[in-house]
Amino acid sequence: MMTIELDHQKKIPFYEQIYKYVRNEIKNGSLKKNEKLPSSRKLASHLEISRNTVDMAYAQLVSEGYIAAIPKRGYFVCELEEALPRQPLEDDWIEEEDEERNQYAIDFSPNGVDMDNFPYNQWRKLMKEVMITDNSELFQSGDPQGDREFRNVLRLYLHQSRGVNCQENQIIIGAGMDYLLLLLGMLLGNENKIAFENAVYPQAYKVFQSLGFQSERIPLDGQGMVVEDLERSLCSVAYVTPSHQYPTGIVMPINRRLKLLAWANQQEGRYIIEDDYDSEFRYQGRPIPALQGNDRKGNVIYLGTFSKGIAPAIRVSYMVLPQSLYKRFKEKFSFYSSTVSRIDQAVITRFMKEGYYERHLNRMRGIYKSKHDCLVNALKQFGSRISIFGESAGLHLLVQYHGEKKKEELLLFAKNQGIRVYPLADYQLEEGQGEPIFILGFARLSEEEIEKGISILRDIW
């Protein structure tokens, strides 16, 4: 008879203690195959517990296949495949977290946004309105492309603010740009060769690379991607950032846009991917309208995100497909469930419909303009030792250094003072010739930090 020392102190119920005991005995071979277990009546009386408790333990062992119940004969130990010996795990395989970020007191990162001025109260209020029992339908799975009301509000916004022409059916909501690029890559098929700008947004380049796409970096002139070089490249897809080239800040003028559209239209199956990543923020004049608005033949795929306008953490982006690709999407990929929380979709829908988004963008435009101007003013201390490019828009600008020091020296000097700047060379295929250029983002820094950072750089550069 099995003697199981039941622990009356432990919170674990008796049936679970019995189940675990028997399971271990079987696993370690103390109970052999085909061995008969005591009947539940006998074991219960032996352990002075109720028979029901033993029955529960046995039932669990039966469901998991450790023992079998043979009618009128009782419970028998099943034959187990030889259990595999445990392989020791390497202890050292947890790698260290990247601590580099914290080494810098002042980080001119081009990523991130100012979250000190986010309308948390309004957002909480909308969240509260959405998170109610009456909305329980909203908590079931939703439209794979994103909820129709959200897409409709977004369509209006894109039309009014960006000049994008589309129906809400062409819009696909996804959890971040990388996800949408992944979906788009699968949709296009990696038999296409893809042209990137040089310098390039590295995430987009990496996504298409991970999907096995061949690619080529096309040079930029003062108006953006050089279409003659694109022609020569044998690429059938061009990835561009026409409203504010990332990271150089070039605005693609209408003529180059039309040339690019003409290129796409020359041959069946050519597409332009327009990444409109930070078009919300322009500090002079009106926003530059999207290239998609000039597309007459359905060659432009438009991509945008709420990462800059709301917050990077919420993971909501959107893609507008031309008709031909939308049809392919519906056939092949529309079964993929949506990657964006419907609660978030409902909150953003209200945030836009009730005018909060526009007000927030207007406010942030003021705040960013002030940080931008503060950075430009601070940089004037350098006099003719630097030139500034790509200003008046977005959340970063470019600084070219006209001194004796090399890029590596400048970076090291800055790092030693706890300041991080980003070399443009990291975004380029080949190291650019000539004087080094750095990217300076300002969204997350306060004006004091900007001034302090630049004043230190002036002293050490």
Place this chain on the structure above:
Amino acid sequence: MMTIELDHQKKIPFYEQIYKYVRNEIKNGSLKKNEKLPSSRKLASHLEISRNTVDMAYAQLVSEGYIAAIPKRGYFVCELEEALPRQPLEDDWIEEEDEERNQYAIDFSPNGVDMDNFPYNQWRKLMKEVMITDNSELFQSGDPQGDREFRNVLRLYLHQSRGVNCQENQIIIGAGMDYLLLLLGMLLGNENKIAFENAVYPQAYKVFQSLGFQSERIPLDGQGMVVEDLERSLCSVAYVTPSHQYPTGIVMPINRRLKLLAWANQQEGRYIIEDDYDSEFRYQGRPIPALQGNDRKGNVIYLGTFSKGIAPAIRVSYMVLPQSLYKRFKEKFSFYSSTVSRIDQAVITRFMKEGYYERHLNRMRGIYKSKHDCLVNALKQFGSRISIFGESAGLHLLVQYHGEKKKEELLLFAKNQGIRVYPLADYQLEEGQGEPIFILGFARLSEEEIEKGISILRDIW
């Protein structure tokens, strides 16, 4: 001189009206290339507005490339590529929404969850605590695998509730199962052939198919996937649902699990994908532990989701990679940004840490058990005309019909009465022989609806 009729009523600022007027004149060819525009001084005085307003309009036209400013000579119209003629969009390409869902008054769908009993108040409270300015760091982009604290809490939960052994580094958080399967497919590479259960969870099958995987459906016996057939299939990856086979409800006993592990261990590069989609809900005895807990050699990829335990709409799932695949993931795919909102991650972390999740699951287990029992009792009205399978766990069960009527007849009769049931055949490769089997989900129905639905079915079947 251009005469622009400025509209004083409109809310559109004058500079924008001028900009649009000139842009249109250029686009429609009324202003020809190289034509000189009036100086801003002259135009301003002609229109009786301030010169600054005209300057702003001209600056915008310059940034967008419609006109060029030539120093000391003035503004000139740029040469535009021939604008593309507009292609008429087909009017009929908005397809109708799938209205089928609404045709049914009582839908025994196996998808969806009961959201009438969700702890909205607690969730709102946690959301409110997270959505504060002090947390502004949380609104920047986060760890691509998911936030470390969340993964840590999840690791503990998976260990205690599911017997999963892992470090938090092995966990990858993603926006839904489909996304994680997509990532996993890219990680494994489609040179692998993949074995599915027959019947199968259709979404998983479709994801791997869309990635170009070859696959084979392996028969099930009463213990799950038949390993001998798996051996013969030349597959190197097996996708299984051992705790509660979807949709048949079979529990894979320990012996079959060990056999499956031994299969994986026979050859380099073999993997088992364990989809543990609804293991939270078992109405007899303890939960069946995960297969991953028996894995000693790192052959099991474990997948789970909060879709059933919290809500399908929030899109949070997780994947536990064995060491070999984790290393590959870090090398090749860790640059993909996280697809899950950090706000949601923070809320779920607290929801779990503060014990709400466990309480919610316990409560829902009671509610679902009661619905389950109600369904089983109602089905007893059929007497020997049906048999029930796969009960005592999950959110659906299977009913086999032993009468004269054909599957199509039964479905049509049910549909005419506004009742939807789901044929098992839709989840199988080949139409099963013999008497038809239907899947009946009960999560979203009230007990009254369950009773009413079954009582109607009894009358018409």
